[in-house]
Amino acid sequence: MIKVPFFPMLFVFLLFPLTGVAAGNITTENSYVLSANPKTAAAYMELFNSSSRDDRLVSAESPYAARVELHTHTEDANGVMRMQRLDDGIDIPKNESANLMPGGNHIMLMGLNRELQPEEEIPITLTFEKSAAITLMVSVKTTLSGEETGHDHSHAHSDSH
Numbered sequence: 001m002i003k004v005p006f007f008p009m010l011f012v013f014l015l016f017p018l019t020g021v022a023a024g025n026i027t028t029e030n031s032y033v034l035s036a037n038p039k040t041a042a043a044y045m046e047l048f049n050s051s052s053r054d055d056r057l058v059s060a061e062s063p064y065a066a067r068v069e070l071h072t073h074t075e076d077a078n079g080v081m082r083m084q085r086l087d088d089g090i091d092i093p094k095n096e097s098a099n100l101m102p103g104g105n106h107i108m109l110m111g112l113n114r115e116l117q118p119e120e121e122i123p124i125t126l127t128f129e130k131s132a133a134i135t136l137m138v139s140v141k142t143t144l145s146g147e148e149t150g151h152d153h154s155h156a157h158s159d160s161h
């Protein structure tokens, strides 16, 4: 006689939300948002694919942004870094991470309906080709300008007051 496998129990367990960062086979770490100006911001994070199949981040959205696009940076002939939209999404190979970071791939939030405040958390929903969509709360780090350059500028502003 065949024993009843315990997998159904395991499956039910996995359906419980794990603090909102783990669902399906994609997990996120070290997520944060940098806002360059009142209308745009970029989200960065590490996406880890623990499944046995390649996956892909295909889109993202946030209730605070009119439009969210997946971007990368490419260097043009003059050595100037420019943002470029990734229409095919961002690959997350099996058992590997996709690292979204300043100067590289990022999630671009455009048309913010209000100015983001440092330390607040904003919801971003990620949609994948295969894994279930996840919504995570991403904290806003700073509102430094020039965040898209990938350099860690620490400008000494000479405010006259």
Ligand SMILES: [Cu+2]
Pocket (backbone or CB within 6 Å): 042, 071, 072, 083, 084, 106, 107, 108
């Ligand atoms: Cu961008």
